[in-house]
Amino acid sequence: xxxxxxxxxxxxxxxxxxxxxxxxxxxxxxxxxxxxxxxxxxxxxxxxxxxxxxxxxxxxxxxxxxxxxxxxxxxxxxxxxxxxxxxxxxxxxxxxxxxxxxxxxxxxxxxxxxxxxxxxxxxxxxxxxxxxxxxxxxxxxxxxxxxxxxxxxxx
Numbered sequence: 421x422x423x424x425x426x427x428x429x430x431x432x433x434x435x436x437x438x439x440x441x442x443x444x445x446x447x448x449x450x451x452x453x454x455x456x457x458x459x460x461x462x463x464x465x466x467x468x469x470x471x472x473x474x475x476x477x478x479x480x481x482x483x484x485x486x487x488x489x490x491x492x493x494x495x496x497x498x499x500x501x502x503x504x505x506x507x508x509x510x511x512x513x514x515x516x517x518x519x520x521x522x523x524x525x526x527x528x529x530x531x532x533x534x535x536x537x538x539x540x541x542x543x544x545x546x547x548x549x550x551x552x553x554x555x556x557x558x559x560x561x562x563x564x565x566x567x568x569x570x571x572x573x574x575x
Contacts, residue, residue, distance in 0.1 A: 425456040430465050437474035441483040444475060445507045481508050481516035489520050493532050496520065498560020529556070529565045537573075549573065 451462040469475045488494040542548035556566040
């Protein structure tokens with residue numbers, strides 16, 4: 421028989437997972453912050469949630485990648501790094517990033533960099549290019565996309 425705290429912790433975790441996608445690390449962090457159960461019980465809760473499909477890392481990675489691309493306008497590099505920091509496997513990350521449409525992705529980068537270009541105060545073309553490069557790099561855009569956009573500024 422599981423203790424009262426174990427039941428309360430698993431109920432809270434199920435409730436949390438039923439409202440939005442979460443990965444193992446997110447739920448483990450929540451369980452640790454609640455301090456209701458031991459580390460061993462936390463691992464059992466994670467396993468139970470995974471077995472019952474409350475947690476699915478592949479589903480989480482896809483949802484995360486789509487949201488960060490669509491709403492935050494992040495590039496694949498930044499999305500990959502953030503998923504990696506959450507302990508998501510490379511296969512799940514690759515699968516999630518493949519879901520992003522290449523045409524929509526390149527259009528989004530072009531649009532974001534054009535918007536940024538209009539708001540940048542630069543002394544000369546080199547200063548402008550450097551600021552655009554830093555902006556795009558911080559968003560996680562691949563260098564090929566950045567160079568393509570920056571090279572268009574010369575023409």
